[in-house]
Amino acid sequence: MTSSLEQRKRRPHRFDATLQGHKLTLAYRGTDFSGWQRQPNKRTVQECIENALEKIWGAKIILQGSGRTDTGVHALGQVASFNAPRLHADSILQRALNANLPRDVRVVKCRLVSPAFHARFDSVEKTYRYLIWNHLVQDPFTWDTHWHVPRPLDLTAMRRASRFLQGKHDFASFTSNPGYERETTVRTMRRVSLVHDKETLTFHFTADGFLYRMVRNLVGGLVKVGLGKISVADFGKILHACSRSEAPATAPACGLYLVSVKYPPRPS
């Protein structure tokens, strides 16, 4: 039995071709959300947007996100899709949705698409960023948007370690819950970068897909390298061990952002 990422992505989904497909690009500050996915008695992003859709259409509409984000994780370009009768042009719908959403979530783009479009199954690439506030004193403006690392970090070592991640690897060592993932833990990391601007360090990770908590575990490991707690070579060994029991600590949720989700070009 093969269980490749491609097969998972090709999983068929049913849709009603008489409905209009809608693609939303969303930004949210995750601080006051219990993550993306709707749960009873919790404030979630999915619920906020589904409530706004219900106000506009007068009926319950199920929203499909490109993936879940955990409590406290932010998004600059989360993508979600739903099918519903065509009511408005995209610009009017964007304004109507934003008028019905709390200020910590915004629809930054709204497009009418084919009803076959599915935000999760059709995605081919995602980019995350992770922000670190690297200064002795915490900053009152970034406590919920950056991980505060007070001690100096060896950026050269961190960059060298991050080079191990480039390309196709089994990232089992960097998922928090390997049993939960029934499919392959192989992913292709297309780009990793680390930029340093005054007290702020910014990681970017682009891959064909990410495992549960993968970015936070990668950053946790890279910061251990930066603090000199593990060597660059040890970081490589952890990756190649393909075992979560080898892995370093998870970085906090507050520094993580889903930046963008890529889809194949639309057939024209």
Place this chain on the structure above:
Amino acid sequence: MTSSLEQRKRRPHRFDATLQGHKLTLAYRGTDFSGWQRQPNKRTVQECIENALEKIWGAKIILQGSGRTDTGVHALGQVASFNAPRLHADSILQRALNANLPRDVRVVKCRLVSPAFHARFDSVEKTYRYLIWNHLVQDPFTWDTHWHVPRPLDLTAMRRASRFLQGKHDFASFTSNPGYERETTVRTMRRVSLVHDKETLTFHFTADGFLYRMVRNLVGGLVKVGLGKISVADFGKILHACSRSEAPATAPACGLYLVSVKYPPRPS
């Protein structure tokens, strides 16, 4: 009777020369504070810091700020002073204070100074900045740190209008409560700048002192110029009218930051 700014600043204050003077530089996110000044049943910056001082010294200590900031106004470099028996070196005191402060206020610098130092009376210059998020869609990360102006702004006109402000003027047209100010409304504006980086506009204002709500009223007026609601010449007329009844609307508190307070060099 003369009542110049200089005379006000030279007002004598009593101090106990046997105590140690302390100078704190503070950063705070104003969102969840009812401003600087202690008030009954309100969460204020002054109260938070005085409570931390009381924990460390075991006695009530009165803190003098360089000036008040309103509800929702932020600071990157507010300065405050107090006199107390010498307990700790400045770096230890900074850490002890930060350990006893909520995460939206930080002591960014702590210096032992002469007990004659007074954060308000000794200040000779202040710099404020004002941030505007200028994009059709509000941003979930900046709703409490920037004023959201959705319509396009004519930056050239705004820069031309801001040139009227340079130098020594009676700024009575730009204070919200002229009756409250018993002293002169003449101030010297040393620098005004407007920088534009993607969706963010940043004003900087440096003067020998500021009237109540002066920066927010200046920004309110400059944005009216940017929107084409008043002309550059009209903005100049408002300034020269020296009358608050002439003045445009006040910009919201959330975009305003007290950046720094300058003092004369210490005698060596």
